[in-house]
Amino acid sequence: xxxxxNTLGLATTHPIAACGNDIANRRPIDPVTLVRxxxxxxxxxxxxxxxxxxxxxxxxxxxxxxxxxxxxxxGIVQYDVASIAEVRLVARTLPDAILCFMHPVKxxxxxxxxxxxxxxxxxxxxxxxxxxxxCRATNDATDLTLCVRLRVSSEHSKLSLASKFxxxxxxxxxxxxxxxxxxDALGICFHVGSQAMTPEAYSNAMERVRAxxxxxxxxxDVIDVGGGFPSSYxxxxxxxxxxxFATIHRAFESLPVSYSAELWAEPGRALCAEYSxxxxxxxxxRGSELYINDGAYGxxxxxxxxxWRFPTMLLRxxxxxxxxxxxxFYGPTCDDMDHMAGPFMLxxxxxxxxxxxxxxxxAYGAAMRTAFNGFGSDETWIVEDEPMTSLYVNDQRKVASNxxxx
Ligand SMILES: *Cc1c(COP(=O)(O)O)cnc(C)c1O
Numbered sequence: 001x002x003x004x005x006n007t008l009g010l011a012t013t014h015p016i017a018a019c020g021n022d023i024a025n026r027r028p029i030d031p032v033t034l035v036r037x038x039x040x041x042x043x044x045x046x047x048x049x050x051x052x053x054x055x056x057x058x059x060x061x062x063x064x065x066x067x068x069x070x071x072x073x074x075g076i077v078q079y080d081v082a083s084i085a086e087v088r089l090v091a092r093t094l095p096d097a098i099l100c101f102m103h104p105v106k107x108x109x110x111x112x113x114x115x116x117x118x119x120x121x122x123x124x125x126x127x128x129x130x131x132x133x134x135c136r137a138t139n140d141a142t143d144l145t146l147c148v149r150l151r152v153s154s155e156h157s158k159l160s161l162a163s164k165f166x167x168x169x170x171x172x173x174x175x176x177x178x179x180x181x182x183x184d185a186l187g188i189c190f191h192v193g194s195q196a197m198t199p200e201a202y203s204n205a206m207e208r209v210r211a212x213x214x215x216x217x218x219x220x221d222v223i224d225v226g227g228g229f230p231s232s233y234x235x236x237x238x239x240x241x242x243x244x245f246a247t248i249h250r251a252f253e254s255l256p257v258s259y260s261a262e263l264w265a266e267p268g269r270a271l272c273a274e275y276s277x278x279x280x281x282x283x284x285x286r287g288s289e290l291y292i293n294d295g296a297y298g299x300x301x302x303x304x305x306x307x308w309r310f311p312t313m314l315l316r317x318x319x320x321x322x323x324x325x326x327x328x329f330y331g332p333t334c335d336d337m338d339h340m341a342g343p344f345m346l347x348x349x350x351x352x353x354x355x356x357x358x359x360x361x362x363a364y365g366a367a368m369r370t371a372f373n374g375f376g377s378d379e380t381w382i383v384e385d386e387p388m389t390s391l392y393v394n395d396q397r398k399v400a401s402n403x404x405x406x
Contacts, residue, residue: 023279023315023355023381030377031294032279033366034357037070037382039274042392044074047271050242052249053263054078056100058227059086061268061363065093067275072097080227080266081120084110091118098122102189102224102266104130104149104165111137124149124189126167131178146179147187147224148172152208156201157193157228158236159306166190169208176216187222187264188212194269196228197238199247206251213256220257224264231273232389233360234309234345241270241391268363274387275362279315282354288327290350295331295338297372299365300358303340304331311359311388312344320347333373359388 047055056078057071063086068079072094079090082103087110090097100122101114114120115138122145123134131146138144151166167175180186188209192201202225213220225248230238252263278299284291296304303310314320326343327350346356369376386393 027355028279028281028379029293030379031281031298032377033276033299033361033380034279034383035064035066035276035362035380036274036384036387037066038384039387039390039392040067040070040272040362041074042390043271043274044071044076046241046392047265047267048075051245051265052252053265055265055267055271056080056098057271058082058102058266058268059090060367061227062272062275062365062367063089064366065089067272067362068093070275071271076271078264080268084113087114087118087120100124100145100147102147106130106133108133108137115141121145122147122187124187125179126151126165126175128175128178131175131182135182140182142182143184144182145185145187145222146183147189147222148176148179150188150190150205150208150212152190152192152205153201154193156196156198156204158195158197158308159193161191161193169212172212173216176212176218180216180218185221186218187224188220189222189224189226189264189266191226191266192228194228195230195233195236195238196244197230197236199239199244201228202244202248203251206248206255210255220255220261222262222264223252223255223257224266227266227268227270229265229267229270230391231269231360231363232391234311236309238391270391271363273360273363274390274392276366277357277359277361277387278365279355279357279381282350282352282356283332284352285350288325289330290327290346291330291332293332293375294358295329295333295340295375296335297333297338297370298331298376299361299369300329300331300340301368302364303329303342304337307341309342309344310361312346313357313359313388314347314350315355315357320349322347322349324348332375335373357388 058080078098102124104126124147126149154160154162280292302308324345325348329340331338
């Protein structure tokens with residue numbers, strides 16, 4: 001029962017100075033989302049300038065309209081949407097955006113509305129049934145870009161996307177051939193899984209693409225390498241994104257595709273992870289367990305369910321002198337599953353009433369929040385300091401020292 005969280009509107013957003021005192025002095029009772037527009041803008045410009053093709057934002061990572069406008073203002077014009085609600089949201093928020101409906105299994109009504117009402121022309125598919133659906137729903141349109149989703153390995157990624165979607169290699173030939181008959185432009189897409197920790201994930205997938213093109217002997221106009229671009233978390237520090245881009249570019253250049261073929265990517269996490277963090281309060285301490293006011297049903301779904309570790313930082317005046325130790329967290333609901341194992345590093349003298357920040361929650365954090373058990377809050381503050389880590393700032397020490405002075 002995850003509600004789509006589209007409510008981080010400007011009305012509830014208060015610009016405040018980036019200052020730990022200021023935050024602590026406000027003593028918010030509920031968790032607060034801290035947003036950093038400059039961090040999202042920087043990520044967007046990085047992809048626009050350095051990815052050797054078109055970058056479209058995967059909206060599911062964080063559908064906040066404020067964020068969509070920031071990405072748009074910084075050059076992201078194409079959006080990967082996966083549900084009719086996401087189609088409507090982006091069409092309403094950014095009327096000139098190009099929408100690509102990249103969920104391989106769609107309701108026929110959704111395809112119809114996307115095509116006829118919102119001008120969507122790009123659709124992904126991984127089966128003959130879906131191809132037939134798209135043809136029926138668009139009244140056999142002749143202006144479609146159809147992207148056949150190939151199944152590729154998720155072995156280099158922290159979150160697998162390998163079993164649910166994607167046509168198997170031995171079935172790709174027929175589907176590519178059939179899609180070519182009806183498509184104005186034919187694409188091949190894949191997803192290597194989220195948080196891909198090495199560029200090899202993409203070169204391996206591109207080898208699958210090459211084999212599929214050779215086998216089907218079709219002309220391909222778009223290669224879409226999907227999402228999976230990593231962000232930085234404790235224990236999961238990836239190589240620089242430039243390495244991924246270079247590997248992808250090299251692989252793309254050597255594919256047997258049409259002379260004018262385009263290269264696309266669908267980054268979600270990498271564009272928005274640094275955009276927001278949360279400010280939480282300790283309500284109880286039991287040894288190394290902290291009971292805090294946000295959790296698995298809030299912005300910490302991934303911390304609870306897949307053991308993701310996020311950076312943490314105490315906001316106390318004066319600061320603690322105690323050495324850091326590993327803590328686990330309990331969220332506010334009455335459910336035992338509302339537990340985040342961590343370990344999350346915080347000073348050993350953490351106490352009830354302390355405020356601390358949990359960083360890098362812009363992707364799949366805010367987007368997953370619910371109001372289960374009466375907890376959760378839309379309170380959002382804009383801050384101007386740096387995120388706890390960044391893939392887009394060359395000097396990591398600069399980021400670290402900014403954090404210390406927050
Ligand atoms: C989730 C998803 C993305 C974004 O993935 P990230 O790992 O967040 O970059 C891109 N494309 C598709 C089809 C997806 O399902």
